[in-house]
Amino acid sequence: MSLDSHIWPDTAEVIGGRLHIGGCDTTALAETHGTPLYLLDEATLRGxxxxxTAALARHYPGPARVHYASKALLNTAVAQIVAxxxxxxxxxxxAELLVARxxxxxxxxxxxxxxxxxxxELRRAVEWGVGAIVVDSLDELDRLAALTHGRERPQGVLLRVAPNIDTHTHAHIxxxxxxxxxxxxxxxxxxxxxxxxxxxxxxxLGLHAHIxxxxxRAEEFRAAVGVLAREMTRLRDDLGVELEELSPGGGLGVPYTADMPPTDIDAYAAALGAATREACAAHGLRPPLLTVEPGRSIVARAGVALYRVLARKLGPDGAPLYLHVDGGMADNIRPALYGxxxxxxxxxxxDAPAGPPVDVAGRYCESGDVLLRQAPLPPAGPGDLIAVAVAGAYTLSMASTYNMAPRPALLLVGDGAARLIQRRETEDDLLARDLFL
Ligand SMILES: Cc1ncc(COP(=O)(O)O)c(C=O)c1O
Structure with a gap:
């Protein structure tokens, strides 16, 4: 059986009917580590x-940097890989800064x-010497100016603007x-x-936007670069300062279902590179440091979530309406939040043949906690293990402890080995903050 290569991790394969990732049998991992369980494929992540990095070097003649947007998924091991x-x-x-350090x-x-x-947080960022604080408002700028007054080494800042570009994405993002x-x-x-x-x-240092x-749509990224270059030109003309850094943020989308086109990092870099080159040439600017901040498109496809089916709900005709699993909206809020x-x-x-489509419901006490709608799975019941693809981004990083269910473990898989990089939360962890009257 072949898997859609733009949906599943690079190392995903089905051997004897069982899904393997990073050379590890996911069924065996679920038995050893319990479920829900998240896997992160190291090869896909590093790839x-x-x-x-390679695409920006190909398409942009000036200096460029890739900053992983840690909000998509952060833990110490992921930050080590970034380094x-x-x-x-x-x-x-x-706390994210603490993990970075x-x-x-x-x-x-x-x-x-x-x-x-x-x-x-601002104090920590300044004291630890972060490369830049991306200033979001005049109030923050004033606070930061006061905080850094008299410092020997000035703190680098980028100004984030709202570039007034409408995008074709969900209103929440x-x-x-x-x-x-x-x-x-x-x-x-x-x-x-x-x-x-x-x-x-x-x-x-420069200007930033994240749209x-x-x-x-490449034209939306190009538009952001256009606005930033135009504003950099205005500042040069009005204030006599030529800024050195331009950051059009992150945001490149990924497919979650097979009918969606693959992520094209090269085309994205080509669009940004061309837009920056052209805007600089048009305005007579030196090519700035181009900083991009991808999160989802770096980590989403590397992640796979595993859930155990605990029960079914059957319709009047005996056909399953729901498979109930042991995770859901607390480890992956995205279906409930954005559909x-x-x-x-x-x-x-x-590789078993698909049965009638079935909804896969999470364990949490919300009717909206349905992880998968009309999933074309083989007929399944208690004990079966469901693997959900493209689960690396904005899942664990947004996880909650709703219903006091402990948050899942995360394993880094590669070359036939699985390393625990975030252990499962325990009841002791959950109770550690609770104080008696
Ligand atoms: C400022 C900023 N940069 C980068 C990102 C990463 O976006 P994505 O994960 O879509 O690449 C975000 C996400 O919301 C963001 O707010």
Missing amino acids: AMRAY EEGLGLDVVSG RAGLPMGQVHMHGNAKGEA ATGGAASKFGLPLEALGAAAARALDASGLRL GSQLT AQYTSLLASRA
């Missing part, structure tokens, strides 16, 4: 990181984002419109840049 692959890291909290990432390669950064909660309105950019240039403890996630669709198979009988 996507390398594809970004080994020579990527930078974007973080949005003090713990993993040995050079702090100069870390950018700190966020529309509401706390005082302690569209961030480029003027009404978005993120970024400085374009009209405020001149004042923000002037303030940043005046602040003795800050060094204004949304799960985007597939996201996924691809699945039976991990231990992957």
Whole structure:
């Protein structure tokens, strides 16, 4: 049986009906480690990181950097892989920054984002020497100017703008419109840049925009670059400063179902490279450092989630309406939050013929907790193991402990070995924060 190569990890194969990833039998892993269980295929993860670096080198003549957007999935091992692959890291909290440091990432390669950064987070970012703080508002800029006043080594900053670009994506993950909660309105950019240039403890490096996630249209990325280059030109003309860094964010989409086209990192880099080259030539700008921040397109396809079927709900005709599994919206909120669709198979009988489509319901006490709608699985029942593809991004990183269910374990798989990189949460972990009256 062949698997869709744009959906499943590079190393996924079905051997004797059983799904293997990274040379490991997923059925055996589920027995050893329990379910729900998340697997991360090291080869797919590293391959996507390398594809970004190589594609930017091919398509952009100036300096370029790839920063993995850690919000998609972060733990110490993933941050170590980021460091080994020579990527930078974007973080949005003090704890994500702590993980970056713990993993040995050079702090100069870390950018700190966020529309509401706390005082302690900003202090930590400055004290630890992050490469750039991406400033989201005038209020934050003022706080940062005060915090860094008198410092010997100025803190690098990028100004994030809301570039007023509408994107074709779900409203929850569209961030480029003027009404978005993120970024400085374009009209405020001149004042923000002037303030940043005046602040003795800050060094204004460049401009940033992130227009949304799960985007597939090259023209939307090109438009973002166009706005940033235009604004950089305006700042040069008005304030006499030529900024050195341009970051059009992340956002490249991935397929979740076989009918969607594969992620084309090369085409994305070609579009960004051409747009930046052309805009710089048109405005007489030096090619800036081009920083991209992919999250989903680096980690999504590397991840596979495994769930055990615990029960069925049968309709009046005896046909199964639901398969009930032991995970759901607490480890993967995306179906409940955005109606996201996924691809699945039976991990231990992957090549059995499909039965009537069935919904796969999560274990959590919400009617909306349905992981898979009308999944074309073979007839299945208690004990069967369901594998869900493209589960690496915005799943575990958004996981909750709803219903006090412990969060799943994560294994890194490759070359026939599985390494536990995040252990399953325990009841003791869950109770550790609870205090008696
Ligand atoms: C500022 C910023 N950069 C990068 C990303 C990563 O986006 P994606 O995972 O779609 O590549 C996000 C995600 O929302 C973001 O907010």
